[in-house]
Amino acid sequence: MSFSFQNKVVVVTGGSSGIGEALVRNFLAGGALVATCGRHQDKLDTLQTNIANERLYTQVADVSKEEDCRDFIENVAHKFGRIDVLINNAGMSMRALFDQLEDLSVMKRLMDINFWGCVYCTRYALPELKKSQGTVVGVSSIAGYRGLPGRAGYSASKFAMQGFLEVLRTENLHTGVHVMWVCPGFTASNIRNTALNKEGKAQAETPLKENKLMTADEVALRMMKGISRKKRTEIMTSQGKLTVFMNKWFPSLTDKLVYNFFAKEPGSPLK
Numbered sequence: 001m002s003f004s005f006q007n008k009v010v011v012v013t014g015g016s017s018g019i020g021e022a023l024v025r026n027f028l029a030g031g032a033l034v035a036t037c038g039r040h041q042d043k044l045d046t047l048q049t050n051i052a053n054e055r056l057y058t059q060v061a062d063v064s065k066e067e068d069c070r071d072f073i074e075n076v077a078h079k080f081g082r083i084d085v086l087i088n089n090a091g092m093s094m095r096a097l098f099d100q101l102e103d104l105s106v107m108k109r110l111m112d113i114n115f116w117g118c119v120y121c122t123r124y125a126l127p128e129l130k131k132s133q134g135t136v137v138g139v140s141s142i143a144g145y146r147g148l149p150g151r152a153g154y155s156a157s158k159f160a161m162q163g164f165l166e167v168l169r170t171e172n173l174h175t176g177v178h179v180m181w182v183c184p185g186f187t188a189s190n191i192r193n194t195a196l197n198k199e200g201k202a203q204a205e206t207p208l209k210e211n212k213l214m215t216a217d218e219v220a221l222r223m224m225k226g227i228s229r230k231k232r233t234e235i236m237t238s239q240g241k242l243t244v245f246m247n248k249w250f251p252s253l254t255d256k257l258v259y260n261f262f263a264k265e266p267g268s269p270l271k
């Protein structure tokens, strides 16, 4: 399955790994010009070498820094002349109960990357997206609909992202800008390895069997389909859809079910 984005300019934040990398590859395969960023030059160099496509532009930019986002988006608009799609994908997670955190820096870092990164990039890309009648996407999570234990900063940042994007969608009802957020299920990537522990360090392991999870390619293709069809939201798994439904209609029961689910996760801090 592939979609035509012939000569569309697509910006994907955090394209050096996981879902972002799959988006970069699939949009290039669909004929787009693609720009991506990440914090590490070596990872972006590897991406450039592996993909070897002159329609790919990469730049070191930390989305938690407003100046980096402004510079990245301005450079993309200058290089490619327009922006049709912005995918706010760059993100990190955490694994620690709120009362275990040594301080609040983990919460602040996740808000800075997952929420503010989305706000900064959207702010600077919006004038271009209005001209192109383009699309803004937020890569959210079920954690943006339902608080998940051990992920206070992550859930808060994804709730905030969704709230921001809902406002943006409503404000742009008559400008032609399409706003969507997507919620992949557990997807094979590096996110659990880089998840911050109670000391604010990468946990450097995954409690899940990564080869049994959704693939990043599957997520990328679902997202491309959603953008083509101008969908509002895309919850990608039946487990995710069920969680959102249960949380809306049976919230107390869902507290217990969610607690029990995460208590069973290997290494869970819940009893």
Ligand SMILES: NC(=O)c1ccc[n+]([C@@H]2O[C@H](COP(=O)([O-])OP(=O)(O)OC[C@H]3O[C@@H](n4cnc5c(N)ncnc54)[C@H](OP(=O)(O)O)[C@@H]3O)[C@@H](O)[C@H]2O)c1
Pocket (backbone or CB within 6 Å): 013, 014, 015, 016, 017, 018, 019, 020, 037, 038, 039, 040, 043, 061, 062, 063, 064, 088, 089, 090, 091, 092, 113, 139, 140, 141, 142, 183, 184, 185, 186, 187, 188, 189, 190, 191, 192, 194
């Ligand atoms: N994997 C899942 O199970 C899952 C499920 C639901 C939602 N999501 C969401 O999907 C998105 C992508 O995650 P992933 O699973 O693909 O994780 P990943 O494999 O760890 O990739 C994260 C990407 O974001 C970049 N990044 C991280 N912090 C950044 C920053 N401050 N500035 C710029 N780039 C940054 C990373 O590059 P550098 O480290 O070089 O900066 C990397 O390219 C995230 O928003 C995540 O919340 C993932």
